[in-house]
Amino acid sequence: MVTLRDEKSLIKGLILVVVGDAGPEVIANLSSIEDDDALITSLHLVSLAGLEDEIGDDDSRMLGPLPVKGTKDFKSLYYSTVMKASNAEDIRLREHGSKVGVILLFNSQRLPEIRRAAGLIEPYLELYFQKASETSDLTLDFAMKMYDHVVELISRPRLRTFWTDGEK
Numbered sequence: 001m002v003t004l005r006d007e008k009s010l011i012k013g014l015i016l017v018v019v020g021d022a023g024p025e026v027i028a029n030l031s032s033i034e035d036d037d038a039l040i041t042s043l044h045l046v047s048l049a050g051l052e053d054e055i056g057d058d059d060s061r062m063l064g065p066l067p068v069k070g071t072k073d074f075k076s077l078y079y080s081t082v083m084k085a086s087n088a089e090d091i092r093l094r095e096h097g098s099k100v101g102v103i104l105l106f107n108s109q110r111l112p113e114i115r116r117a118a119g120l121i122e123p124y125l126e127l128y129f130q131k132a133s134e135t136s137d138l139t140l141d142f143a144m145k146m147y148d149h150v151v152e153l154i155s156r157p158r159l160r161t162f163w164t165d166g167e168k
Helices: 035-050 091-096 108-131 140-155
Strands: 011-020 023-030 062-068 071-083 098-107
Touching: 011 035, 011 140, 023 035, 023 140, 035 062, 035 071, 035 098, 062 098, 062 108, 071 108, 098 108, 108 140
Parallel strands: none
Antiparallel strands: 011 023, 011 098, 062 071, 071 098
16 A cells, blocks of 8 residues: 555556466555555456456457445546466466556546546556566556556646648
8 A cells, every 4th residue: 555645636546456377466556545455456347357358449448437445435447458477377378468457546526537537548558558568567666657657647738639631
């Protein structure tokens, strides 16, 4: 459990989880919730994501808002992807890769703001995971940098440019 410094931030925490030989493992709990509750929330969300059909080219990898174990104040968004499983003994993990999940926590009263920001968060997480080639690259430091970048992404206004008929 880590207490984060930015009280005004829309995102109140991040939990990074990897499915390994022994099942889901919390790599980083960058939130104010207890480690046991972070693990239980991770187990629930990994299981829920596993019930989905295969991800298509245009399908979202983001689920939520979803409840967080041990608190009524927080809700979560869950993003999942698959990476090469480092040092896996399980042949299924070596063959198909390991499921990796990012749980973003937010105050349930800020749901409208999260819905507006979700369109920015998912593509950003997809790009951020390109910095890691396998599950051994997923560390506490990786999670802390990811958290800082996601907070910055949605806390600063973004300029959007549109083109019509090939003209600016």
